Amino acid sequence: MPITFDFTTFSVSGATNTFPKCINASGMIAGNYQDGSAQYHGFFRAADGTIMTFDPPNYFAGTEVFGINDAGDIVGEFEPLNPPYTNRGFIRHVDGTFAEFYGVSPYPTVSWSINNAGTVAGSFGFTGGVSYFQRTSDGTITTFDVLVGGARDGGGVSINNSGVIAGYYQDLSSVYHGFLTSDSGVTIIVFDDPSAGSSALQGTQVAGLNDAGEIVGFYYDSSGNIHGYLRDVSGAFTDIDNSIGYFTTPTNINVAGYVVGYSQSSPITNNAFFRELDDTYDGFDLSGGTNGTLPQDVNDSSFITGWYIDGSGIDIGFVGWPVGVPNVSGSIDAYLQPLFIEGLDARVQQFNVRFISAMGDYSEPL
Secondary structure: OOOOEEEEEEOOOOOOEEEEEEEOOOOOEEEEEEOOOOOEEEEEEOOOOOEEEEOOOOEEEEEEEEEEOOOOOEEEEEEEOOOOOOOEEEEEOOOOOEEEEOOOOOOOEEEEEEOOOOOEEEEEEEOOEEEEEEEOOOOOEEEEOOOOOOEOEEEEEEEOOOOOEEEEEEOOOOOEEEEEEOOOOOOOEEEOOOOOOOOOOOEEEEEEEOOOOOEEEEEEOOOOOEEEEEEOOOOOEEEEOOOOOEEEEEEEEOOOOOEEEEEEEEOOEEEEEEEOOOOOEEEEOOOOOOOEEEEEEEOOOOOEEEEEEOOOOOEEEEEEEEOOOOOOOOOOOOOOOOOOOOOOOHHHOOOEEEEEEOOEEEEEEO
């Protein structure tokens, strides 16, 4: 029986467009919005619907948000007011304090993802190339390359709670490849979907990584068409191709193995999907999403966030949850909520899932 969802839509007050990017275990959402001058800023939305906006203290322009952990720490990049003027990575801690940093100064830096230990994974660019880094909670930065001298381009960097980092890079022939490392880049595994093309601007890109070590993303085939994939912990690939559209693009995967993403039903319209463990695709599009629905993230309770595009071309945020599961409620301060986790299969039975309740913290095997 298909899984169906209830939805709440929202916009940042005064914003022209709202772009939710990520959602944590408690239902806290972080993302970007555009103001009337088309400048980007950050926001977070508590599970009770309260929205607060932010920019780093040295903000000049362009705050972009990419990740949030279960504590409510948010990471991204921004253009600073003071030198060096290249984009910096940032962490906005849940208490409202900020850390700003470069992978290597003064190279433009993006903080892509943060895990529950407070370790950040990101990338930084230099003339003709891109390198990667991880930053631990004490501020220690370790850099690494997937190609000697740096890749031509790269991104999509995720870090899970075991410290595994996955991302993608573009080689010197402009072909994309996925990579993963569990030791700060000392050992790097490069991977490609078997059906990926090998010409310039073809290949494999990474979109998401879960705590079971599964990776989702998409690849360009030899004709330039886009297909989704799931790479399991053994290195085996499964195609993710939503039959209701084309150019299937998964955006993330939760610990149970549920995948969200979108595919195109026309050159200008994207339709959302929720992929179940048996390869069933539950399509959903929000009422009013005339020009498409773009889910970005799914948490371990299968709560989804993203945005839809209305008939006027305005981007409006949403959060959805499976019918029959209570909507998370809470406040900015009460961001830790019980997890509603169902549908875990044998692939992750050996993992301990942390539940946080009124009785306190404890770990319990499934």
